[in-house]
Amino acid sequence: MTGEKRRYWLMKSEPNCFSFDDLKGRPEKTEHWDGVRNFQARNLLRDELKPGDGVLFYHSNTREPAIVGLAKVVRGGYPDHTALDPRSDHFDPRSTEGNPIWFMVDVQSLRPLPAPLTRDDLRRHPLLSGMGVLKKGNRLSVQPVSAQEWQGVLEISGVPDPFEK
DNA sequence: GCCAACGTTGGC
DNA sequence: GCCAACGTTGGC
DSSP: OOSOOOOEEEEEEOTTTSOHHHHHHSGGGEEEOOOOOOHHHHHIIIIIOOTTOEEEEEEOSSSSOEEEEEEEEEEEEEEOGGGGOTTSTTOOTTOOSSSOOOEEEEEEEEEEEEEEEEHHHHHHSTTTTTOGGGSTTOOOSEEEEOHHHHHHHHHHHTOOOTTOO
16 A cells, blocks of 8 residues: 555543543544643644554553553644633633644544553563653653554554554 | 653743 | 743653
8 A cells, every 4th residue: 555654643641531431432432632732742733643543542640550542543633622712721812713823633442452551561561661651751642652662552452453454 | 749850931 | 042930741
């Protein structure tokens, strides 16, 4: 097949705010990923995440942080409308309809992992111990994942690649 | 709850 | 343009 190679991402969410189960429960198992208010992550959402890309859904800021499920991007970057809504927690008066500052993508759940992959699980695996999410001080809520890391997650989880026919 | 690491803001 | 102060993130 020609065209661009699929890329992979890890996306963090606090499960008490929006969990993988929440995503699974949405119509079409799809939801927009709003509320990112960091320029580096914004640039990734706006420019880099493309439909068909793979997503590792990571639960952060919880008792046992872990990768809990697989998802995919189904719509690339478009303006985050919550920035325009004064009643939203994510309202940003600098952003306007004609000149949006913040962007989001749509994500669809593919499948949960049979067991969450904790940080200890990741650290133990030679292919995964270098993942960005393990690095101290890394606060990026959207970050790139290599194809090897994606495969490693599938391997220790014992699940087939959802993108393989 | 603690606190290190980081990004952003604003005075100068 | 520097940098201190501040707010937030997020593991532990």
